[in-house]
Amino acid sequence: MILLDFEEPIGKLQEQLEKARQIGAETGLNMDRTIKEIEKKVIEKRKEIYSNLSPWQRVQVSRHPKRPYTLRYINAITDGDFIEMHGDRNFKDDKAMVGGFGTIDGETVMFIGQQKGINTKMRQYRNFGMANPEGYRKALRLMKLAEKFNKPIVTFLDTPGAACGLEAEERGQGEAIARNIYEMFGLRVPIVTVIIGEGASGGALGIGVGDRVLMLENTWYSVISPESCSTILWRSREHKVRAADALKLTAENMYDIQLIDKIIKEPLGGAHINPTEMYKITKAEIKTQIKKLKQISPEKRIEQRMKKYINMGIYNE
Amino acid sequence: MAEENTGWFSRIEKGINTETKNKKDIKEGIWYKCPKCKKIILTQEHDINLNVCNKCGYHARVPAVKYFKLLFDNNKYKEINHHISSADPLGFVDRKKYSARLWASEKKTGLKDAITTVIGNIGGHKIVMAAMNFEFIGGSMGAVVGEKFARAVDYCLKYKLPYIVLSKSGGARMMEAAISLMQLAKTSAKLNQLSKAKLPYISLCLDPTTGGTTASFAMLGDINISEPGALIGFAGPRVIKDTIGKNLPEGFQSAEFLLEHGFLDYIVERKDLKQKITQQLRMFAN
Ligand SMILES: [Zn+2]
Numbered sequence: 001m002i003l004l005d006f007e008e009p010i011g012k013l014q015e016q017l018e019k020a021r022q023i024g025a026e027t028g029l030n031m032d033r034t035i036k037e038i039e040k041k042v043i044e045k046r047k048e049i050y051s052n053l054s055p056w057q058r059v060q061v062s063r064h065p066k067r068p069y070t071l072r073y074i075n076a077i078t079d080g081d082f083i084e085m086h087g088d089r090n091f092k093d094d095k096a097m098v099g100g101f102g103t104i105d106g107e108t109v110m111f112i113g114q115q116k117g118i119n120t121k122m123r124q125y126r127n128f129g130m131a132n133p134e135g136y137r138k139a140l141r142l143m144k145l146a147e148k149f150n151k152p153i154v155t156f157l158d159t160p161g162a163a164c165g166l167e168a169e170e171r172g173q174g175e176a177i178a179r180n181i182y183e184m185f186g187l188r189v190p191i192v193t194v195i196i197g198e199g200a201s202g203g204a205l206g207i208g209v210g211d212r213v214l215m216l217e218n219t220w221y222s223v224i225s226p227e228s229c230s231t232i233l234w235r236s237r238e239h240k241v242r243a244a245d246a247l248k249l250t251a252e253n254m255y256d257i258q259l260i261d262k263i264i265k266e267p268l269g270g271a272h273i274n275p276t277e278m279y280k281i282t283k284a285e286i287k288t289q290i291k292k293l294k295q296i297s298p299e300k301r302i303e304q305r306m307k308k309y310i311n312m313g314i315y316n317e
Numbered sequence: 318m319a320e321e322n323t324g325w326f327s328r329i330e331k332g333i334n335t336e337t338k339n340k341k342d343i344k345e346g347i348w349y350k351c352p353k354c355k356k357i358i359l360t361q362e363h364d365i366n367l368n369v370c371n372k373c374g375y376h377a378r379v380p381a382v383k384y385f386k387l388l389f390d391n392n393k394y395k396e397i398n399h400h401i402s403s404a405d406p407l408g409f410v411d412r413k414k415y416s417a418r419l420w421a422s423e424k425k426t427g428l429k430d431a432i433t434t435v436i437g438n439i440g441g442h443k444i445v446m447a448a449m450n451f452e453f454i455g456g457s458m459g460a461v462v463g464e465k466f467a468r469a470v471d472y473c474l475k476y477k478l479p480y481i482v483l484s485k486s487g488g489a490r491m492m493e494a495a496i497s498l499m500q501l502a503k504t505s506a507k508l509n510q511l512s513k514a515k516l517p518y519i520s521l522c523l524d525p526t527t528g529g530t531t532a533s534f535a536m537l538g539d540i541n542i543s544e545p546g547a548l549i550g551f552a553g554p555r556v557i558k559d560t561i562g563k564n565l566p567e568g569f570q571s572a573e574f575l576l577e578h579g580f581l582d583y584i585v586e587r588k589d590l591k592q593k594i595t596q597q598l599r600m601f602a603n
Contacts, residue, residue, distance in 0.1 A: 162532075164552040164560045169570055172580050174531030174551035182505040182537055201489075202501060202532040202551075209502055223489045223498040223529070233411035233491065247494040248407045257406065259495050306506045310467060312499040313460030314406035 004060050006049060013042045046269045053218070055253075056244040059226060061218040062197050066272040068279075069129075070113030070156040071098055073196060076279035077286065078102035082111065085145075087138060091171065094135030096127040096163070097207075099142040101151070104287060110146035112139045112207055113156030116197070129198075130163040133176035136206045140180050143187060152190040152290045155207045160225060162203030177206040184209035185306055190293035192286055194264070195219045195251075196271070211305050212289045213259075215251035216282075217266040221259070222249040259312060351375050353546075367587045376544045376587055378524050381433050381448035384483055388591050394437030394446075398468050402429045403461050406496055415492040418454060426452045430461040431486065434469040436478075440595025442602060445473045448483040449523075449530070456486035458529050459493040463500030466534065470507040479517040479598060484535040487553070488528015501533035508537050517601040519594065522549045522572070522581070540582040540597065543572035544590075549580075 003011045017038045024031035053061070061067070074082050082102035086093040099112035114131055117123035131139075139155075146153045162173055184191065184207075193210030199221030215221060222229075226244040230237050254260045264285055267274035293301060342348045349363040350356070354373035363370075367387065368377040386392045402419075409415040423429065431453040435446050447469045449456045466482075473480045489497040511518055520538025522531075524547035531551050535541070543549060550557075550570035558565055568574050575581045585593045 162551065164557055166557070166561065166565070166569070169550050169552065169557065170578050172536070172578065174549075175536040175580055177532040177551070178501075178505065178534070178536040181502055181533060182509055185502075185506045185509040201498060202529060205498060205501055206532075221498075222494045224491055224494075229491055239411075243411075246407070246409050246411060247491075249494065254495060257496065259499055306509065309499060309502040309506045312503055313463050313496060314404050315401055315460045315464050316404045317401045 002065055004057070004064065006053075006057050006060075010042060010045050010049065013038055013045060017042065043268070050269060054241070054245070055220070055247070055250050056226065056241040058218050058250050059198075059220050059244055061270045062220055064270060064272050067197060068271055068275045069116045069118070070111075070158055070196065071115055072275065073156055073194075073279060073282060074098075074100075074102055074111045074113070076276070077104055077283040078109075078111075085142060088134040088141055090137060091134040094127075094132050094138055095125055096129055096131040096159075097135030097139055099139060101146075104283065104290075107290075108149075108151050109286075109290070110142055110151050110153045111156070112142055112153065113196075114159040114204075114207070116158060127163060129159045130161055130203065131159065131206070132163045132168050133171040133173050136162075136173075136176035136180050139207045140183055143180075143184065147187050147189050150189060152192065152293070153187065154286055154290075155191065155193045155210065157193060157195040157199045157204045157208050157221075158197035159200055159203045160198050161200040162206065174202075177202045180206045181209055185309075186302065188298040188302065190290055190296075190301065191305070192289045192293070194282060194286070195221055195260075196282075198225075200225055209305070209309065211293050211301055211308075212261045214262045214264050214285060214289070215254060215260050216264050216271060216278075217251055218270050219251060220244075220249040221251075221254050222247045257314070352377075369587050374545060374586070376524065376546055378451065378485070380452060381450055381483065381485075384448055384590075385435060385437070385446075387587070388439050388446075388594065389435075389437035390439065390441065394435045396433060396435050397445075397472060398434055398465050399429060401461050401465055403459055403493075405492070406460065407492070407494055409492040409494070411492075418492070422453050426450065428453045430465070431456045431458065431490075432462045432465050434465045434472075436472065439481075439591065439598060442479070442595065442598040443476075444479045444481055444598065445469050446481045446483065449485040451485040451487075451525070454490060455488075456530075457488060457490035457497070458486060458500050458504075459490035459497045460500065462490075463503045466500075466504045467507045470511050473511055473516050474514055477514070477516065479519065479601060480511060481519045481521065481594070482534060482538075483521045483523055484526040484530050485523040486526060486528070486530040486535075488530060497529070501529050504534045505537065508534060512539075517598070519597065521590075522547060522575075524548050527551065527553050536580065538582075541580060542593075543575065543581050543584050544587055545572060545584055547572040549575050 020031045020034045085100040098115045114129045116129035117126040191210045193213045195215040226240040229243040230239040251263045267277045271278040349360045351370040353375040356372045368379045405416045520541045522543040526549045
């Protein structure tokens with residue numbers, strides 16, 4: 001079990017638990033009561049810590065190495081009935097952006113999302129979930145495919161940002177993201193967007209224009225990561241905690257300023273503690289939203305989608 | 318992001334002033350030294366030449382009003398929605414308060430925010446124009462830029478007018494965090510409406526056009542155009558350089574580079590801008 005720095009008290013209890021089990025095994029003594037008590041303490045401690053997470057701590061949870069990524073959600077939600085599709089038909093197949101048709105209890109849905117890797121090798125293979133222009137273009141191709149066959153679209157957002165480099169610029173990273181955002185406003189099928197980890201900047205929004213935008217409890221969404229914000233505004237990386245506060249990037253903040261539609265509760269201790277439960281909750285929520293959205297005509301849905309985003313912004317006049 | 322690009326450019330500007338014996342005169346604005354070919358000419362002469370170097374053709378950055386003067390017939394235009402200003406919706410504080418930054422920027426520039434929207438005629442064609450102000454917090458896009466952009470599109474829709482946007486921006490405004498990010502969506506939604514009404518949209522990408530602006534309206538023109546040498550990109554050059562740990566190739570992210578890679582329709586010299594835009598508008602109209 002990988003523990004985050006603020007979870008240290010849980011770690012201490014887990015050590016005690018381990019010791020109790022060991023004693024039980026070695027001496028044959030009945031340790032059941034002790035074990036149960038410690039287990040109860042672990043849950044209580046976790047409740048205490050998780051009921052009061054700071055924005056920076058939420059960022060840490062959103063990046064937990066054991067946190068489930070897009071393909072695991074898709075596989076669980078579709079119960080394995082998923083066909084991954086590849087390529088933008090122009091340049092190549094971007095491994096940081098995945099997608100394809102899958103079914104939710106028999107109904108076909110187009111799933112699209114940024115994909116992170118689970119170990120060093122895979123993280124590189126997935127470019128840390130940072131898509132290149134061809135990734136955004138693949139996503140758009142799949143969205144148009146969904147529209148053609150009148151299937152709803154579900155997008156999973158989990159990226160530290162769009163890929164940054166010579167090739168990304170050569171192939172028009174800005175244009176690719178802009179085009180997706182623009183085209184998503186015209187899609188005639190329902191779009192449900194779920195932020196499952198990191199929602200960083202245009203790289204996230206490039207597949208994130210939704211009729212319903214849902215954020216998991218321990219995720220963040222902003223124009224820049226706390227670290228980069230700290231570097232630019234405070235001229236040092238050390239102020240990431242303050243930057244996380246200032247950016248108002250948590251699900252709760254985002255809901256309060258009406259930039260998202262709903263917060264999805266995570267299992268106690270975060271999605272990684274009980275992924276099965278997390279998939280179940282997410283699946284139920286997606287089903288509910290699609291059902292509601294299907295009752296609206298495509299014209300009306302597009303109109304409402306546009307209106308929602310056009311109303312975003314607070315200013316003086 | 319806005320701030321870092323400001324830093325990058327101010328370094329270049331500092332470079333202009335360091336290696337000359339006429340330092341004082343240049344600072345006082347009598348002389349202008351071209352940052353590219355280092356030629357020194359009278360500032361007055363440089364102004365007459367539309368702030369373009371008469372030796373090497375370097376296009377210096379100029380404020381929006383100079384474009385209005387250059388483009389609008391008889392320098393006549395009317396500003397709309399002047400009154401909208403930033404509200405500091407998140408109560409953002411870094412080393413300074415965002416509200417203090419806004420106040421200082423307004424005082425320094427005489428502008429309300431990073432965009433000015435106007436109506437006027439170019440070569441007899443009535444158009445709506447939104448011009449970004451780089452001097453206002455790096456031309457960064459927050460809720461005010463989004464809203465004034467949106468209202469300018471509404472004006473186009475109401476009176477069936479073409480829309481011209483002069484981008485000059487370091488990107489989204491960090492101090493408005495996710496609100497600024499959503500302006501990418503807001504402005505793109507408005508352009509979708511404009512497109513459905515079959516009204517032309519010309520995107521003129523000026524030096525510099527980076528970040529959120531590039532990832533939204535600047536790259537969405539029916540035609541995308543630029544001036545020679547303008548910097549256009551998604552990530553800022555310094556960020557890319559830090560990421561790849563290498564110096565960037567010569568001319569990387571220049572207008573010429575974007576033209577070559579297929580993201581611009583053409584590049585126009587400043588002196589030809591009015592004539593070219595008029596020609597373009599005529600072709601849309603007839
Ligand atoms: Zn020169």
